[in-house]
Amino acid sequence: MSDELVASIKATVGPKGWIADRSGMARFLQEERGLFRGAAQLVVQPGTVGELSEVVRLCHAAGQPIVPQGGNTGLCGGGVPNETGREIVVSLARLNRVRGIDPLNYTITVEAGCILSAIQSAAEAADRLFPLSLAAEGSCQIGGNLSTNAGGIQVLRYGNARDLVLGLEVVLPDGRVWDGLRSLRKDNTGYDLKQLFVGAEGTLGIISAAVLKLFPRPRAVETALAAVRGPQAAIELLARCRAGSGDCVTAFELLPRIGIEFVLRHMPGSVDPFATPQPWQVLIDFSSGESGGAVRNALETILERALEEGLVLDAVVASSAQQAKQLWKLREAMSESQKHEGGSIKHDVSVPVSRVAEFIEAASRAVHAEMPDLRIVAFGHVGDGNVHYNLSQPVGADKAAFLSHWGKFNRIVHDIVVSMGGSISAEHGIGQLKRDELAHYKAPLELELMRKVKAALDPRGIMNPGKVI
Amino acid sequence: MSDELVASIKATVGPKGWIADRSGMARFLQEERGLFRGAAQLVVQPGTVGELSEVVRLCHAAGQPIVPQGGNTGLCGGGVPNETGREIVVSLARLNRVRGIDPLNYTITVEAGCILSAIQSAAEAADRLFPLSLAAEGSCQIGGNLSTNAGGIQVLRYGNARDLVLGLEVVLPDGRVWDGLRSLRKDNTGYDLKQLFVGAEGTLGIISAAVLKLFPRPRAVETALAAVRGPQAAIELLARCRAGSGDCVTAFELLPRIGIEFVLRHMPGSVDPFATPQPWQVLIDFSSGESGGAVRNALETILERALEEGLVLDAVVASSAQQAKQLWKLREAMSESQKHEGGSIKHDVSVPVSRVAEFIEAASRAVHAEMPDLRIVAFGHVGDGNVHYNLSQPVGADKAAFLSHWGKFNRIVHDIVVSMGGSISAEHGIGQLKRDELAHYKAPLELELMRKVKAALDPRGIMNPGKVI
Numbered sequence: 001m002s003d004e005l006v007a008s009i010k011a012t013v014g015p016k017g018w019i020a021d022r023s024g025m026a027r028f029l030q031e032e033r034g035l036f037r038g039a040a041q042l043v044v045q046p047g048t049v050g051e052l053s054e055v056v057r058l059c060h061a062a063g064q065p066i067v068p069q070g071g072n073t074g075l076c077g078g079g080v081p082n083e084t085g086r087e088i089v090v091s092l093a094r095l096n097r098v099r100g101i102d103p104l105n106y107t108i109t110v111e112a113g114c115i116l117s118a119i120q121s122a123a124e125a126a127d128r129l130f131p132l133s134l135a136a137e138g139s140c141q142i143g144g145n146l147s148t149n150a151g152g153i154q155v156l157r158y159g160n161a162r163d164l165v166l167g168l169e170v171v172l173p174d175g176r177v178w179d180g181l182r183s184l185r186k187d188n189t190g191y192d193l194k195q196l197f198v199g200a201e202g203t204l205g206i207i208s209a210a211v212l213k214l215f216p217r218p219r220a221v222e223t224a225l226a227a228v229r230g231p232q233a234a235i236e237l238l239a240r241c242r243a244g245s246g247d248c249v250t251a252f253e254l255l256p257r258i259g260i261e262f263v264l265r266h267m268p269g270s271v272d273p274f275a276t277p278q279p280w281q282v283l284i285d286f287s288s289g290e291s292g293g294a295v296r297n298a299l300e301t302i303l304e305r306a307l308e309e310g311l312v313l314d315a316v317v318a319s320s321a322q323q324a325k326q327l328w329k330l331r332e333a334m335s336e337s338q339k340h341e342g343g344s345i346k347h348d349v350s351v352p353v354s355r356v357a358e359f360i361e362a363a364s365r366a367v368h369a370e371m372p373d374l375r376i377v378a379f380g381h382v383g384d385g386n387v388h389y390n391l392s393q394p395v396g397a398d399k400a401a402f403l404s405h406w407g408k409f410n411r412i413v414h415d416i417v418v419s420m421g422g423s424i425s426a427e428h429g430i431g432q433l434k435r436d437e438l439a440h441y442k443a444p445l446e447l448e449l450m451r452k453v454k455a456a457l458d459p460r461g462i463m464n465p466g467k468v469i
Numbered sequence: 470m471s472d473e474l475v476a477s478i479k480a481t482v483g484p485k486g487w488i489a490d491r492s493g494m495a496r497f498l499q500e501e502r503g504l505f506r507g508a509a510q511l512v513v514q515p516g517t518v519g520e521l522s523e524v525v526r527l528c529h530a531a532g533q534p535i536v537p538q539g540g541n542t543g544l545c546g547g548g549v550p551n552e553t554g555r556e557i558v559v560s561l562a563r564l565n566r567v568r569g570i571d572p573l574n575y576t577i578t579v580e581a582g583c584i585l586s587a588i589q590s591a592a593e594a595a596d597r598l599f600p601l602s603l604a605a606e607g608s609c610q611i612g613g614n615l616s617t618n619a620g621g622i623q624v625l626r627y628g629n630a631r632d633l634v635l636g637l638e639v640v641l642p643d644g645r646v647w648d649g650l651r652s653l654r655k656d657n658t659g660y661d662l663k664q665l666f667v668g669a670e671g672t673l674g675i676i677s678a679a680v681l682k683l684f685p686r687p688r689a690v691e692t693a694l695a696a697v698r699g700p701q702a703a704i705e706l707l708a709r710c711r712a713g714s715g716d717c718v719t720a721f722e723l724l725p726r727i728g729i730e731f732v733l734r735h736m737p738g739s740v741d742p743f744a745t746p747q748p749w750q751v752l753i754d755f756s757s758g759e760s761g762g763a764v765r766n767a768l769e770t771i772l773e774r775a776l777e778e779g780l781v782l783d784a785v786v787a788s789s790a791q792q793a794k795q796l797w798k799l800r801e802a803m804s805e806s807q808k809h810e811g812g813s814i815k816h817d818v819s820v821p822v823s824r825v826a827e828f829i830e831a832a833s834r835a836v837h838a839e840m841p842d843l844r845i846v847a848f849g850h851v852g853d854g855n856v857h858y859n860l861s862q863p864v865g866a867d868k869a870a871f872l873s874h875w876g877k878f879n880r881i882v883h884d885i886v887v888s889m890g891g892s893i894s895a896e897h898g899i900g901q902l903k904r905d906e907l908a909h910y911k912a913p914l915e916l917e918l919m920r921k922v923k924a925a926l927d928p929r930g931i932m933n934p935g936k937v938i
Contacts, residue, residue: 104708104823105854127712149657160655163632178914185853186629186819187892188618188668189899189907190937191919195664199657216712239573243596243685246758248715289715294763350655354573384654385574423656430658438658445647449926450660456925457918468659 001041001086005062009044009088012054017094019043028069028089029081036077036432039085040067047094049111049169049177049208055090056206057175065462066090068202070112070144073136075348076431078148078201078467087465092143095208098122106214107166107183112143112207119212128214131158131250135332143207149199151427156383157250157287158215160427161198167211168194173204173458183211196453201429202464204457218287221250222296223324226303226315227278231382232357233311234282237302238383240311241284244302248295251285252383253331254356258392259377262337263330270329273316282382283331334379338392341375343399345409347389349417350426356382359420360389366412367391371405386426389413414441430468438468470510470555474531478513478557481523486563488512497538497558498550505546505901508554509536516563518580518638518646518677524559525675526644534931535559537671539581539613542605544817545900547617547670547936556934561612564677567591575683576635576652581612581676588681597683600627600719604801612676618668620896625852626719626756627684629896630667636680637663642673642927652680665922670898671933673926687756690719691765692793695772695784696747700851701826702780703751706771707852709780710753713771717764720754721852722800723825728846731806731861732799739798742785751851752800803848807861810844812868814878816858818886819895825851829858832885836860836878843871855895858882883910899937907937 010018019025020042030037046052059066065087069079081087096113103126110119116137123130132145134152144150146168150161158164167182180194197207228234234254241249257279263270274281288295299317306312318324338344351359360378367374373394380388391409393402414424418441430438439447450469454461479487488494489511499506515521528535534556538548550556565582572595579588585606592599601614603621613619615637619630627633636651649663666676697703703723710718726748732739743750757764768786775781787793807813820828829847836843842863849857860878862871883893887910899907908916919938923930 102821102823104704105821106708106711107821149661151655151657155655159632162661163628172914172918176914178918179912180915182890182892183821184819184890184892184895185822186620186624186850186855186895188620188894188896189892189903189911190668190915191673191922192618192631192664192668193915193918193922195661196922199659199661204660216714216716218715220715235573239575242575242758244758245685246687246689246717246756246764247685248758287715289711289713289717290763290767292763292766294759294761295715297761298759350653352571352574352576352652353654354571381655386655421651421653423651423653423658425657426653426655427657434658442658443648445641445645446649446659446662449641449647449662452925453660453662453665453922456921 001064002062005058005064006042008058009042009055012058013044013046013051017045017047017051028072028091031072031074031077031080036080038081038083040081040087040089041085043089043091045091045094049095052095052206052208053171053175053177056171059462060174060460063460063462064088065465067464068092068206070141071115071136071139073140074144074148074431075428076433078429078431079144082466090206092141099209101126102183103128105183107211108214109181109209109211110142111209112141114142116140116142116145123214124217127217129217130212130214132161132164142210146198146207146210147200147202148429151381151386153251153381155381156252164213165194165198165210166213168197168207169209170197171206171208173460173463181209181211201431201468203454203468204463216289218289219291220288220295222286222299223318223327224284224299224303224315225273225327226282226284227274227313228280228282228311229313230280230357231360234280234382235353235356237282237306237311240302240306245286245295245298248286248288249284249383250287251283253283253380254382255281255283255331255379256377258375259334259379260330262341263333266337266340267333270333271326273327274314278313283327338377338390342393342397343402345391345403345406347410347413348426348428349389349413349422349424350384350386351417351420351422353385355420356385356387359416359422360387363389363413363416366416367409370412410437432467435468470533471531474527474533475511477527478511478524481527482513482515482520486514486516486520497541497560500541500543500546500549505549507550507552509550509556509558510554512558512560514560514563518564521564521675521677522640522644522646525640528931529643529929532929532931533557534934536933537561537675539610540584540605540608542609543613543617543900544897545902547898547900548613551935559675561610568678570595571652572597574652576680577683578650578678578680579611580678581610583611585609585611585614592683593686596686598686599681599683601630601633611679615667615676615679616669616671617898620850620855622720622850624850625721633682634663634667634679635682637666637676638678639666640675640677642929642932650678650680670900670937672923672937673932685758687758688760689757689764691755691768692787692796693753693768693772693784694742694796695751695753696743696782697749697751698782699749699826700829703749703851704822704825706751706775706780709771709775714755714764714767717755717757718753718852719756720752722752722849723851724750724752724800724848725846727844728803728848729799731810732802735806735809736802739802740795742796743783747782752796807846807859811862811866812871814860814872814875816879816882817895817897818858818882818891818893819853819855820886820889820891822854824889825854825856828885828889828891829856832858832882835881835885839881879906901936904937
């Protein structure tokens with residue numbers, strides 16, 4: 001990187017807009033778990049879209065590679081630079097204004113650096129709901145959420161991040177700003193360009209602002225925990241819940257016995273509501289704008305009938321917000337509690353909802369054949385066909401030795417996923433972590449189409465090189 | 470077109486797969502209203518995706534332009550060939566199999582030539598809903614619906630055609646088949662290529678099959694007609710309906726007094742349910758999977774409160790399915806009844822929902838300034854910000870003379886739409902009709918991006934040339 005380029009960038013963003021010392025840059029150069037670490041000559045934090053545009057223009061002219069970064073909460077290393085030190089990180093953190101909210105249009109316009117929970121709060125203050133919700137919501141940024149097409153716990157009802165965006169403003173790889181910041185429900189005037197940038201992990205341009213859809217705030221949320229024999233019963237119960245509630249199901253999470261045990265063992269204050277240990281459980285949220293008790297009735301009716309028919313083994317409907325929170329704790333603590341059980345080899349995969357049980361069965365047979373005493377913790381958003389298929393090390397095993405099998409188990413599990421028409425990255429994206437897996441599994445024709453799109457939009461290849469494609 | 474190419478295509482599709490005589494081709498070469506007419510050397514109707522692929526491969530090798538065609542119900546001439554006779558029409562009509570339905574996954578897999586109403590019926594037979602619904606549903610094909618990102622009357626709750634597709638199979642401009650026929654709710658493995666083909670009006674490839682989302686069938690649908698002072702009151706009522714019903718609003722249509730009068734005058738059996746003529750009316754559907762009357766209560770409660778506060782002037786909630794049908798007839802007959810009032814200059818536009826009233830007011834002032842006695846019939850899907858802003862000729866005027874002002878009024882109305890951040894084609898697309906308008910209004914940078922995408926995917930420019938871009 002030439003001194004001239006560095007000087008021009010510094011002059012563009014001013015003294016508040018760049019960091020060049022090692023300790024100041026540290027938190028931008030690795031992700032929280034330390035799984036990905038990189039180096040950079042400069043971390044740039046533009047304070048306006050104009051500054052961002054100019055920085056990208058300068059980099060484009062010099063062929064300087066850029067790594068865009070949001071809240072740096074990604075799990076696949078998509079926002080972390082490589083180790084060469086030749087890249088610069090462009091953080092969107094200072095572009096964090098809510099530009100406007102339009103309650104009658106059910107939209108909010110935000111800059112890329114807005115923290116997800118701040119957007120949720122701004123919507124709530126206007127008696128609206130922004131439904132995107134995930135574990136990192138207190139620190140992740142919406143630009144990153146859109147660039148990775150984030151999922152989370154309410155996808156079943158409201159869709160992924162992609163489904164929540166009406167318009168985008170994007171700084172293109174040559175620094176020009178595309179103003180696609182429309183707030184329209186219907187617009188059929190040519191190719192829907194915003195779709196290219198959503199989920200592209202910063203490889204086609206930098207999202208600088210977005211118009212997001214808002215929804216009515218639910219007036220009633222009812223939570224239940226239902227014990228079922230297994231995943232197939234869970235999926236059948238899901239179909240009944242959707243059909244019997246007018247599609248009021250906002251969350252439907254699968255919890256295996258072993259996951260519950262991990263939580264009970266490691267998370268103080270967690271409680272299993274069932275007297276008898278149950279093999280599998282599903283955590284269900286019904287939401288409604290109608291507060292007259294109809295949605296609770298619907299939930300109870302469906303569960304009662306399922307109990308009579310043996311589809312559900314036992315069930316509890318939360319009688320208070322506090323009890324609902326208690327039930328949710330079982331789900332929310334599942335990843336964290338696994339850490340206490342040693343090494344864990346993770347898979348964020350999806351299959352058609354109807355094939356979740358078949359997938360869990362086939363994958364479990366295959367990984368147990370390879371290592372009989374590893375512990376399978378398959379949980380998550382089964383309402384979307386999305387299973388966090390995690391493998392905890394055998395009791396007493398060496399963590400590092402177990403984790404050295406990561407690639408092998410990935411191959412076993414992903415082979416089964418792909419054979420069922422599934423996805424090897426349901427919601428976390430590709431980044432660096434799964435780039436080789438993508439190349440291995442994606443059809444050559446699809447990779448070719450992706451490369452054509454990349455070459456058309458970023459011919460100099462400066463946008464987040466080495467990620468995704 | 471060389472004799473050799475013609476012979477190869479005929480040999481590929483067999484005797485049932487092509488039409489070359491003038492009378493047989495006629496219905497493929499113009500759309501129903503006769504607004505667009507073209508010529509072609511051949512109409513090809515492949516019977517399998519393999520045949521379709523081979524036909525496109527042959528055309529690609531020869532540089533032969535192709536016009537893909539679905540049910541030929543489009544309103545912008547996107548499926549009609551030009552007048553040179555150098556193009557061929559590729560009709561998808563024979564690719565009309567439902568390949569499968571998966572009720573537990575809430576998906577259906579269909580070929581491009583499936584008639585929309587046939588898909589609705591197949592879903593219903595499996596106790597599911599396919600919510601895309603529009604006037605042409607008895608003859609339009611799903612491939613065309615997806616290629617134009619069709620809208621219709623339930624967009625408010627279920628989204629446009631784009632939002633209803635999980636996967637696509639596409640024959641690319643060089644004849645290769647991209648199998649993106651996934652049926653996953655979550656898949657973050659690279660660029661979402663299917664989005665490129667949805668709404669591209671056949672300019673980037675030919676959609677041959679799709680996986681579509683299904684929904685629970687509503688158990689209760691409640692219909693109301695509410696009289697309001699004007700569009701602003703309608704929009705405020707909409708926001709209350711969404712918030713007060715748990716987002717059960719599936720349709721919200723604005724009907725102006727003059728439109729009602731046209732229907733009452735020309736459509737036998739139509740009835741105005743209000744004793745006093747009302748200036749504006751909104752037709753509202755609430756849908757729910759819950760059949761215990763909660764949704765009807767919600768609707769009645771919202772309307773009663775709005776009546777007390779003067780937001781609503783009068784209202785009727787249908788007491789039977791038949792009465793609901795009667796009310797819907799007022800909406801459905803609006804386009805048809807306008808034909809009896811002479812020439813009509815049409816605009817299918819959208820603005821942010823919150824600006825619908827401002828738009829109607831500004832546009833009406835401007836067109837009346839130009840021609841004081843023309844009759845403004847502004848109606849439609851205001852729940853989506855989508856207004857069919859139609860101008861009926863003055864009483865007794867010459868139809869042809871009135872229609873000669875089409876371009877002038879388009880410019881007046883579209884200028885206002887664009888100044889409000891709106892769209893000059895909300896749901897009908899661009900085709901031939903609005904190609905020049907698109908070039909006039911779209912930002913040069915956006916047109917450039919669209920051309921880059923087109924060049925990347927269809928470098929020889931054989932896919933539906935002269936449409937959209």
